[in-house]
Amino acid sequence: MTEWRRFIxxxxxxxxxxxxxxxxxxxxxxxxxxxxLSNEGFxxxxxWDALYEGAWxxxxxxxxxxxxxxxxxxxSTGLLxxxxxxxxxxxxxxxxxxxxxGATAIALFVKFDSKTTQLAxxxxxxCAAGAGWGLLVGILKTRGGVNEIFGGVALNFISxxxxxxxxxxxxxPAQGGTGSRTAPFDEFTLLPAKIVERSYQSNxxxxxxxxxxxxxxxxxxxxxxxxxxxxxxxxxPSARAxxxxxxxxxxxxxxxxxxxxxxxxxxxVLHPPIGQLQQNSSGGIGFxxxxxxxxxxxxxxxxxxxxxxxxxxATGAQRVESALxxxxxxxxxxxxxxxxxxxxxxxxxxxxxxxxxxxxVAAQAAKRAQEAEALKEAVQ
Amino acid sequence: xNDALIKTLAEIVGxxxxxLIASQGxxxxxxxxxVNLSLDGSIVLAAMAAFAVAYxxxxxxxxxxxxxxxxxxxxxxIITANVTLKxxxxxxxxxxxxxxxxxxxxxxxxxxxLPGGAIEIPHAPIPFLKDIPVIGxxxxxxxxxxxxxxxxxxxxxxxxxRTGPGLSLRALGERPSAAYVRGxxxxxxxxxxxxxxxxxxxxxxxAYSLDVLLGWREGLTVGQGWIALAIVIFGTWKPFxxxxxxxxxxxxxxxxxxxxxxxxxxxxxxxxNMIPWLxxxxxxxxxxxxxxxxxxxxxxxxWQGSARHFLRSDPPAALGTAFEKE
Numbered sequence: 214m215t216e217w218r219r220f221i222x223x224x225x226x227x228x229x230x231x232x233x234x235x236x237x238x239x240x241x242x243x244x245x246x247x248x249x250l251s252n253e254g255f256x257x258x259x260x261w262d263a264l265y266e267g268a269w270x271x272x273x274x275x276x277x278x279x280x281x282x283x284x285x286x287x288x289s290t291g292l293l294x295x296x297x298x299x300x301x302x303x304x305x306x307x308x309x310x311x312x313x314x315g316a317t318a319i320a321l322f323v324k325f326d327s328k329t330t331q332l333a334x335x336x337x338x339x340c341a342a343g344a345g346w347g348l349l350v351g352i353l354k355t356r357g358g359v360n361e362i363f364g365g366v367a368l369n370f371i372s373x374x375x376x377x378x379x380x381x382x383x384x385x386p387a388q389g390g391t392g393s394r395t396a397p398f399d400e401f402t403l404l405p406a407k408i409v410e411r412s413y414q415s416n417x418x419x420x421x422x423x424x425x426x427x428x429x430x431x432x433x434x435x436x437x438x439x440x441x442x443x444x445x446x447x448x449x450p451s452a453r454a455x456x457x458x459x460x461x462x463x464x465x466x467x468x469x470x471x472x473x474x475x476x477x478x479x480x481x482v483l484h485p486p487i488g489q490l491q492q493n494s495s496g497g498i499g500f501x502x503x504x505x506x507x508x509x510x511x512x513x514x515x516x517x518x519x520x521x522x523x524x525x526x527a528t529g530a531q532r533v534e535s536a537l538x539x540x541x542x543x544x545x546x547x548x549x550x551x552x553x554x555x556x557x558x559x560x561x562x563x564x565x566x567x568x569x570x571x572x573x574v575a576a577q578a579a580k581r582a583q584e585a586e587a588l589k590e591a592v593q
Numbered sequence: 594x595n596d597a598l599i600k601t602l603a604e605i606v607g608x609x610x611x612x613l614i615a616s617q618g619x620x621x622x623x624x625x626x627x628v629n630l631s632l633d634g635s636i637v638l639a640a641m642a643a644f645a646v647a648y649x650x651x652x653x654x655x656x657x658x659x660x661x662x663x664x665x666x667x668x669x670x671i672i673t674a675n676v677t678l679k680x681x682x683x684x685x686x687x688x689x690x691x692x693x694x695x696x697x698x699x700x701x702x703x704x705x706x707l708p709g710g711a712i713e714i715p716h717a718p719i720p721f722l723k724d725i726p727v728i729g730x731x732x733x734x735x736x737x738x739x740x741x742x743x744x745x746x747x748x749x750x751x752x753x754x755r756t757g758p759g760l761s762l763r764a765l766g767e768r769p770s771a772a773y774v775r776g777x778x779x780x781x782x783x784x785x786x787x788x789x790x791x792x793x794x795x796x797x798x799x800a801y802s803l804d805v806l807l808g809w810r811e812g813l814t815v816g817q818g819w820i821a822l823a824i825v826i827f828g829t830w831k832p833f834x835x836x837x838x839x840x841x842x843x844x845x846x847x848x849x850x851x852x853x854x855x856x857x858x859x860x861x862x863x864x865x866n867m868i869p870w871l872x873x874x875x876x877x878x879x880x881x882x883x884x885x886x887x888x889x890x891x892x893x894x895x896w897q898g899s900a901r902h903f904l905r906s907d908p909p910a911a912l913g914t915a916f917e918k919e
Contacts, residue, residue, distance in 0.1 A: 358881025
């Protein structure tokens with residue numbers, strides 16, 4: 214029983230009030246979207262049907278959701294570590310891009326005899342490239358005095374330009390290059406996958422994603438490092454005063470986050486049917502992951518669920534656009550409104566709780582004063 | 594000076610104007626101790642609003658006004674939620690960055706690619722001043738928005754460094770509790786400065802869609818907001834340095850374009866476009882590291898003071914923190 218209770222406590226689902234912001238946010242977003250849709254002459258039912266048709270109607274479509282879910286999930290997992298330590302790792306877009314570039318470099322130019330070695334090299338390179346790019350944010354922050362938000366933004370732009378440069382000349386296909394993608398990789402270099410209803414299912418990719426998530430969750434809950442990250446996130450100066458090696462831990466958090474994002478980048482380019490590096494390969498997944506983690510308010514167990522909802526919406530949105538002529542950007546608006554509403558509701562919740570606490574303290578003080586008064590009278 | 598160079602310089606001044614206005618808006622926001630991280634989204638949504646309203650009403654002025662209103666409302670949302678609900682400014686700003694960009698795509702979908710010739714901000718050379726050789730051609734053969742940006746920089750400088758309320762503004766960002774004790778209404782003035790800053794950011798959006806990048810398409814100004822935010826840091830929170838920073842960044846960009854056209858130089862445009870970002874990182878590192886102090890130390894004695902002053906970069910001390918009355 215106590216174990217079970219501890220588990221619930223760890224997940225952060227202890228109070229209903231704690232979940233109110235999420236519920237309030239979802240409700241607000243739904244109401245708003247229903248208003249917009251009715252204004253355009255659609256019902257929620259029609260849109261839901263199109264979403265379902267596009268993202269869940271058969272196994273092939275479910276697999277497409279899965280393919281969108283995995284990189285998002287890996288990025289969100291990485292961000293759990295950095296957010297816990299109080300860092301705003303906006304540079305995650307660049308870390309994902311560098312991962313994709315790392316995997317591409319091996320897939321295009323290095324050939325091993327066995328497929329396992331080949332894949333291990335590609336994924337290892339992606340991890341290393343992402344990790345390096347993440348570590349750079351950390352070094353810039355603690356040694357260079359560059360705030361992680363601006364370091365991250367600058368590194369995002371630099372990595373995107375670097376990727377565009379590679380695609381446009383050194384890595385352009387020998388013939389018929391359009392400047393927007395490399396040549397397709399050899400099938401040998403791709404993640405092993407079987408075809409299900411015109412979609413691809415790769416168990417290796419799923420294993421990497423789930424493994425990455427479990428790894429990060431274990432670190433956060435059951436390691437000394439995870440505890441230290443939480444301490445740094447609460448107050449960096451206090452953690453340092455208590456002897457926590459803050460710089461090393463911040464670097465390590467960014468490095469691990471970068472490595473996980475790099476894995477996401479590897480899956481993005483190595484998962485069939487894509488199998489090539491495309492212009493703008495990050496596609497805003499890193500930013501979306503920041504929204505996922507904000508929504509989850511750093512509660513790890515919520516991350517897979519929210520990432521799934523976002524991946525589902527992203528997959529179904531194309532169908533909504535083609536079937537109902539509703540701009541797919543509306544789905545992104547919906548996500549934005551959702552996160553904004555959750556942030557605002559969370560502010561309201563904190564205010565309510567603070568006021569409750571204040572009242573409880575005042576009540577207690579009044580009670581004490583009364584008791585003291587009574588005692589005084591009794592003595593007299 | 595040859596005509597081509599003068600023309601390029603005039604173009605740089607014109608193209609840098611929206612960035613300059615947006616960074617000045619962010620400057621007064623941050624000087625008041627608040628971070629408006631939403632610039633990239635605010636600018637693109639304001640640009641869309643400016644074009645859509647101007648196109649529908651055939652009035653450039655209404656377009657500009659609505660852009661300013663959009664920028665102001667976003668800024669007000671951030672400061673209000675931060676003050677009343679203690680929501681993190683960074684989180685709010687980031688979410689609004691994405692949300693506003695998506696909103697602009699959705700709301701502006703019917704205005705993509707429409708001709709904007711009739712609502713362009715009119716070219717207005719200033720008589721007499723435009724005839725000054727070189728300078729007149731570069732600075733005074735422009736439109737009203739550009740002239741406004743010159744005045745804006747001067748006014749903000751004067752306000753911050755030479756007036757009483759400007760001193761209070763600096764106190765808001767440096768030590769709000771001290772400002773409070775001196776009788777400044779911290780929350781009220783923060784609200785005012787953030788709203789004005791937001792309006793300027795919106796104005797920058799209008800400068801894009803009604804002038805520099807005339808017209809509307811999805812993601813018209815994507816990336817510019819981040820550059821404007823970076824210019825504020827690069828310009829060490831000082832109006833005239835921000836002006837220099839904005840011209841420098843745009844100058845580097847047009848240099849990249851120029852070199853791309855010249856076949857003799859084999860430097861890919863993507864690599865050239867990285868230069869502003871690398872430069873920005875290097876400047877920040879240079880200022881933060883001990884190297885700047887070392888450089889100052891080897892200078893002649895009577896130069897040291899001014900050199901140290903020039904190299905100093907002091908972000909407002911209370912930047913991004915909520916203020917609470919004790």
